[in-house]
Amino acid sequence: MTTTTNAPAGTATPVLGAGVTRVDGPLKVTGAVPYADDLAPRDALVGVLVGSTIAAGQISLVDASDALAAPGVVAVISHHDAPSVVRPNEASADERAPRPPFQDATVRFHGDHVAMVVAQTREEAVHAATLLHVSYDVSEPVVDLNDPRATREDDDPAGADSTRGDLERGLAEADVVVAADYVTGDNTNNPIGLFAACAEWDGESLHMWATTQWPSNTADCLAEAWGVPREDVRVECPYLGGGFGSGLRPWPYIHAAAIAAKVVGRPVRVVLSRPQMFTDVGHRPETVQHVRLGARRDGTLTAVEHTATIPVAVDDDNPENVVSGTRQGYAVEHLRADVDQVRLHISPPGSMRAPGEAQGNFALETALDELAVELDIDPVRLRLHNDATTNPDQDDLPWSSKALDQCLRRGAELIGWDDRDPAPRSMRDGDQLIGYGVAAVSFFYFQQPCTVRVVVRRDGTAAVHCAAMDIGTGTYTVVTQVAAERLGLGLGDVEVVLGDSSLPPSPPAGGSGLATAISNAVALAVTAVLDDLDLSGAPGRDALSRAVGARDEVAAEATAEPPDPAEMGMSPSGAFGAKFARVRVDADLGLVRVERLVSVIDCGQVLNERTARSQVIGGAVGGIGHALLEHTVTDLHAGPQTGRITNAHMADYLIAVNADVPDLEVEFVGGPDRLNPVGVKGVGEVGLCGVAAAIGNAVFHATGRRVRRLPITPDLLL
Amino acid sequence: MSRHSLHVTVNGEAHAVEVDTRRSLLDLLREDLALTGTQKGCDQGACGACTVHVDGRRVLSCLTLAAQAEGREVTTVEGIGTADELHPVQQAFLDCDAFQCGACTAGQVMSAVALLEEDDWSTRDDVRELMSGNLCRCGAYPRIVDAVLSVRATQEA
Amino acid sequence: MHPFTYTRVDDVEAASAAVTTDAVSRAVQGPDDTVFIAGGTTQLDLMRDGVWSPGTLVDVSRLPLADVELDEDTLVVGAAVTMADLARHEAVADLDVLRDSLLLAASPQLRSMATVGGNVLQRTRCRYFRDPEVTQCNKRRPGSGCAAIEGTARTHAVLGVDAGCIAVHASDLAVALVTLDARVRLHGPDGGRTIPVADLHVRADVDPARDNVLAAGELVTHLEIPVPDARTGYLKVRDRASYEFALTSAAVVARVEDGILAHVAVGLGGVGSVPWRATRAEEVLRGQRASLALFEQAAAAELADAFTVPGTDFKPELARRTLVRQLRDVTEVTA
Incomplete structure (x- = not known):
């Protein structure tokens, strides 16, 4: 086994950029793709989770007598009788994993797990769940971010807070200061695939098929929870029906399946309902942010202050860095960034598609637009003028790659930026006001260790094994490409096996970090196996077969570790991007429709032009929803039901539909990143970021109305 | 008694089954007939992932009682093509990269196949509107429109 | 979902005979109730939410009520005709208000399932009504209050409501029908009757626990839709470009x-506890010279007594603008 950090750049392989079709595509278009629940043993019992009807208090009694008497019911499990399991830590050790369910009588949010009904069929379990009688000692919940009773945490778990220079001095040096508050609503990930878990025990060994973006960590947490050896826990999830961050944590429903299977001594399947998808697998927390910018008349930023308040669940950890983009986005000497968390009786927030960054970017990039108006400077020029050519957040080290200036210039060209009339409310077509907006994105760099095993078989074909998940972004395909490229094989000669915790450990499919980690691990493991075979270059199938000789196969593992920036003498770059929107706003009705959306992205080496483009397109669609539609609404007033989500239904929680989305223009600029041999930077989340601000800025240009709140709905524009 | 016997033809194969009256057509397909290609995205009639054809019309199988499918011809994604012999719409989805995670794909494909049988549309915006009953959280919409139009172009050629 | 018995009937008489209580008119249905199911798109959703738990479903989707006929100047549409089939019928090709009210509703799949009879009888989308754990709901538990009043009410009604219930009637088709003076043919145990669609629904400020006036065993068999000698149009305003209920809508025949x-x-949609016929606006408009100023005046008159809560305070203004826009577009008045 080889462990090494990434080698310096220079060995990137541009042919990888070719857009081959997805290797798993035929499975998906024919419906043959096995998601977690499809792999569950067919004789498994069905478990249905029952949520609390209050947001805070104690369960005094779960009376299961009627439910147990209902047809098909096998068991009802609650804190009265559930086996004890330990609350594990996430792999990032200072963060507690979500609490396993049924461990105490405390209710911490509306929908918190009170019990599970296990029955022969889903129909029976769902009905029996309505026959449970749960009594509570109700406490007054705190569910409003502005509630003065809420506990405010300022211990900075995300490492978000930062001070550079002297903010007051920077403000004093400014000719113009703009300051405003920005609010972003709570969003719910809502992947189309309902999350599912099935557990089967064999003595003390646990086998689970569960929706997750991180099989390694899920298995680690289950082993810790049950106090069993890690090798006795296996979590399989070869595919999932979307995650967008909601599959990153080992959520209670996974534990619930394991607990239930333990109790009844048979496999138990749990499939969350759509309403449960709003409370059981995380959500993007709302934010209240304040941004203050100081600048000289020529547009030079002298001071940036960005503070944010976001909620976190009681008794949970979910660090969310709302200000990361602000800290590294622009060259400014004086900066203060600060994120405070407020504890609320809400379901635990988690990551959702560019967590923190999506909300923070909206505030910063809207504020920059306001500054541009105040200074009467072109918003694109303002951003170019303050482009940080070194990382101001990391000792001014040079970036490992950065082409934000190209993103902005090319995007402006594509959308016809200079052809617009820059005056607000100056462009009109009948009832429709037309506006253009821009936003820039400096996404953070994230890489964690990843181990891959490459196996070369006697016939010269190869297999790549890794616990990592393909969440639909194309991991199967790009891993196939990287391995095939470096082994000199055709794509059809490489089998990629992912999504199984019994394979070499991987980081999460999240943080835009997997492609970098796994592609470099594959490159290293290929090098290792070729070393073992006394081969070099990309030898091809015949040479591989000859080298393996009479053996069945030859395998090697390698781990790609994140490099040390100081040692490298450069600051690792995440992706950069520029977003340009052209919107139409009905002058009377306030309806905003996106007419054009241009994304120009610097994500280093593009591993697969086709799937990378799809990721950016998909992010842009998510961004349209973030900007105009999505809002998870929690009831703040309605008596005993306070704290309840009022739109936990796919007809009421609005995500963009096909008709909301124009043709989306995507271009990639820049070149291979210098930090790693493959030259790749993650492209998973840069696609969504900046879209909301670009649309909001376009709405301002169209209407002259500045909306500092997401989503931007018609009622805000009347 | 809350059970019901029915006869239904799925992908050309006749089935006689007895089900809980509460069973949806979707769960009949997934649980009783092990046809797991059709996905449950919401069970609320609001996402389109469970779209199948009943007597040639695209409907939501989650909002159809299994009992209501008595005597009907049901077609699911498994009934229109296989990995070795893709339906033109499946091939177009693959070629256009009209999906990522795949959870909505069966519904999108079935909706698109039905749309291509309908004749009351012509433009790209028509396709957007008439494919809006199928949510895609990965955001593949423009590529789905590409896929539908590429098949229509082939049909017309 | 509560267990239930399912039967299918083949003729209208059997359907009427099967339903012996007034359950179909009530906002909620319980295990002692026998009710109809047709397309099922509202019925099953409410049963899955646990709001409705009827003991017996009588499937009327295959009754011979699937024809569309033009009788003189009146369209006679069988109740089991699906929204999709009516929308693409040649008889509605030039009746924009009707066609667009159908095509702007729901999704192609739902329109292929939902019948026009079921559509006009659809129930409110109020999420407080649709969650049985919410204890304050005058529709489900008369006298218990209304959680929406203090809660989240952006999609709720401002006309035909009071502090007892602000649930909206979400049908687009029904708004077009009341505007067209359409009638509904009912068949009951004692024979048939025909009433205006405008008399079919019960306003929330009259009785929130009752959604319509159907008597025990009464079944909607046909819609009678007069085809006006006028221009018509339907404008639907919603956050999302498709597949969403109306924030506001306006049906205009002029x-x-x-x-x-x-x-x-x-007619107005998205704002009323029933499909809203804007009679006050009509009084202002009728016989007058068409102008934008007149339209503003008419719209203002209609919304003058709107009942709003913090979540719906934008709706009267949006409804006014929606109505003015649609009056302008149908009449092609420019000033």
Whole structure:
């Protein structure tokens, strides 16, 4: 086994950029793709989770007598009788994993797990769940971010807070200061695939098929929870029906399946309902942010202050860095960034598609637009003028790659930026006001260790094994490409096996970090196996077969570790991007429709032009929803039901539909990143970021109305 | 008694089954007939992932009682093509990269196949509107429109 | 979902005979109730939410009520005709208000399932009504109050409501129907009757626990839709470009002769506890010279007594603008 950090750049392989079709595509278009629940043993019992009807208090009694008497019911499990399991830590050790369910009588949010009904069929379990009688000692919940009773945490778990220079001095040096508050609503990930878990025990060994973006960590947490050896826990999830961050944590429903299977001594399947998808697998927390910018008349930023308040669940950890983009986005000497968390009786927030960054970017990039108006400077020029050519957040080290200036210039060209009339409310077509907006994105760099095993078989074909998940972004395909490229094989000669915790450990499919980690691990493991075979270059199938000789196969593992920036003498770059929107706003009705959306992205080496483009397109669609539609609404007033989500239904929680989305223009600029041999930077989340601000800025240009709140709905524009 | 016997033809194969009256057509397909290609995205009639054809019309199988499918011809994604012999719409989805995670794909494909049988549309915006009953959280919409139009172009050629 | 018995009937008499209580008219249905199911798109959703738990479903989707006929100037549409089939029927090709009210509703799949009879009887989308754990709901538990009043109410009604219930009637089709003076044919155990669609629903400020006036065993068999000698149109305003209920909508039927509104009928959607016929606006408009100023005045009159809560305070203004826009577009008045 080889462990090494990434080698310096220079060995990137541009042919990888070719857009081959997805290797798993035929499975998906024919419906043959096995998601977690499809792999569950067919004789498994069905478990249905029952949520609390209050947001805070104690369960005094779960009376299961009627439910147990209902047809098909096998068991009802609650804190009265559930086996004890330990609350594990996430792999990032200072963060507690979500609490396993049924461990105490405390209710911490509306929908918190009170019990599970296990029955022969889903129909029976769902009905029996309505026959449970749960009594509570109700406490007054705190569910409003502005509630003065809420506990405010300022211990900075995300490492978000930062001070550079002297903010007051920077403000004093400014000719113009703009300051405003920005609010972003709570969003719910809502992947189309309902999350599912099935557990089967064999003595003390646990086998689970569960929706997750991180099989390694899920298995680690289950082993810790049950106090069993890690090798006795296996979590399989070869595919999932979307995650967008909601599959990153080992959520209670996974534990619930394991607990239930333990109790009844048979496999138990749990499939969350759509309403449960709003409370059981995380959500993007709302934010209240304040941004203050100081600048000289020529547009030079002298001071940036960005503070944010976001909620976190009681008794949970979910660090969310709302200000990361602000800290590294622009060259400014004086900066203060600060994120405070407020504890609320809400379901635990988690990551959702560019967590923190999506909300923070909206505030910063809207504020920059306001500054541009105040200074009467072109918003694109303002951003170019303050482009940080070194990382101001990391000792001014040079970036490992950065082409934000190209993103902005090319995007402006594509959308016809200079052809617009820059005056607000100056462009009109009948009832429709037309506006253009821009936003820039400096996404953070994230890489964690990843181990891959490459196996070369006697016939010269190869297999790549890794616990990592393909969440639909194309991991199967790009891993196939990287391995095939470096082994000199055709794509059809490489089998990629992912999504199984019994394979070499991987980081999460999240943080835009997997492609970098796994592609470099594959490159290293290929090098290792070729070393073992006394081969070099990309030898091809015949040479591989000859080298393996009479053996069945030859395998090697390698781990790609994140490099040390100081040692490298450069600051690792995440992706950069520029977003340009052209919107139409009905002058009377306030309806905003996106007419054009241009994304120009610097994500280093593009591993697969086709799937990378799809990721950016998909992010842009998510961004349209973030900007105009999505809002998870929690009831703040309605008596005993306070704290309840009022739109936990796919007809009421609005995500963009096909008709909301124009043709989306995507271009990639820049070149291979210098930090790693493959030259790749993650492209998973840069696609969504900046879209909301670009649309909001376009709405301002169209209407002259500045909306500092997401989503931007018609009622805000009347 | 809350059970019901029915006869239904799925992908050309006749089935006689007895089900809980509460069973949806979707769960009949997934649980009783092990046809797991059709996905449950919401069970609320609001996402389109469970779209199948009943007597040639695209409907939501989650909002159809299994009992209501008595005597009907049901077609699911498994009934229109296989990995070795893709339906033109499946091939177009693959070629256009009209999906990522795949959870909505069966519904999108079935909706698109039905749309291509309908004749009351012509433009790209028509396709957007008439494919809006199928949510895609990965955001593949423009590529789905590409896929539908590429098949229509082939049909017309 | 509560267990239930399922039967299918083949004729209207059997359907009427099967339903012996007034359950179909009530906002909620319980295990002792026998009710109809047709397309099922509302019925099953409410049963899955646990709001409705009827003991017996009588499937009326295959009754011989699937024809569309033009009888003189009246369209006679069988109740089991699906929204999709009516929308693409040649008889509605030029009746924009009806066609667009169908095509702007729901999704292609739902329109292939949902019948027009079921559509006009659809129930409110109020999420407080649709969650049985919410204890304050005058629709489900008369006298318990209304959680939406203090809660989240952006999609709720502002007309035909009071502090007892602000649930909206979400049908687009029904708004077009009341505007067209359509009638509904009912068949009951004692024979048939025909009533205006405008008399079919019960306003929330009259009785929130009752959604319609159907008597025990009464079944909607046909819609009678007069085809007006006028221009018509339906405008639907919603956050999302498709597949969403209306925030507001306006149905307009108008004939302008020499600049005068010789015939005018107006309906509003998304704002009423019932499909809203805007009679006050019509009074302002009728016989007057069409102008944008007149339209503003008419719209203002209709919304003058709107009942709003913090979540719905934008709706009267949005409804006014929606109505003015649609009056302008149908009449093609420019000033």
